[in-house]
Amino acid sequence: MIKLKINCREATQIILQAEDRSMPLAERLLLRLHHRVCTNCRRFARQVQLMRQASARWRQYSEE
């Protein structure tokens, strides 16, 4: 059976794993559907994105 809905805990797991491996298409679609109805997870995803940018900035800062 194909799972069509994920909860927030599962969504954050996908969001975080995407930082360290490529995300399979099915998971990307599930996440997109979830984001459509969930402000909290959208915010969480933006926080993770900001953290990624922060890491890049930090690497630069550590060298200059």
Added chain:
Amino acid sequence: MTDHTASADFCRQIETLRPVLLKYARLQLRNPAWAEDAVSEAVLAALEKPQSFAGASQLKTWLIGILKHKLIDQIRKNSRELSTTSGSDDGEDLDDLLFAADGHWRETQHDWGNPEDALRQLDFMKVLEACVEKLPGQQGRLFMMREWLELESDEICKELAITPTNLWVMLHRARLRLRDCLQAGWFHAAPTGGAS
């Protein structure tokens, strides 16, 4: 003295940067003795081939580059010990605190606003560094390998002989913890109101 030996001035400049090198070595290795070794090796390597410092880039940039290689050497040398410390110092599981039994967030998540505002500020870098330092040992080490040494996940798994699942679990915990720390240390000032 020939052109191929370091001048006194060059030595002095490198010595001034030693504390910074040590800070990052400790953040990466989480072991003071290994960190000292890596920094000493990096400094020695720098003094042995001053001619490879083109002078075009900053001295710190060049030294950090050398240090990164020495840190990877240390990780390799101590890989057996590093792979067995997995999970021994995890701290509490944030997932259970964040999510209710049905998998929903217990609390409304905050909008962190425009990243540019934070990223431009030196103080934010200091908060970020303090938060990375607070990560439990193995989580911190893996996070640094991934984000600071910029190693690929499969390289990290290979070096430490851990499974991808193990790596993802540890990085998942590290990132949640880091988020928690940044939220408390930087973004707390901006309440978001209710989720819409």
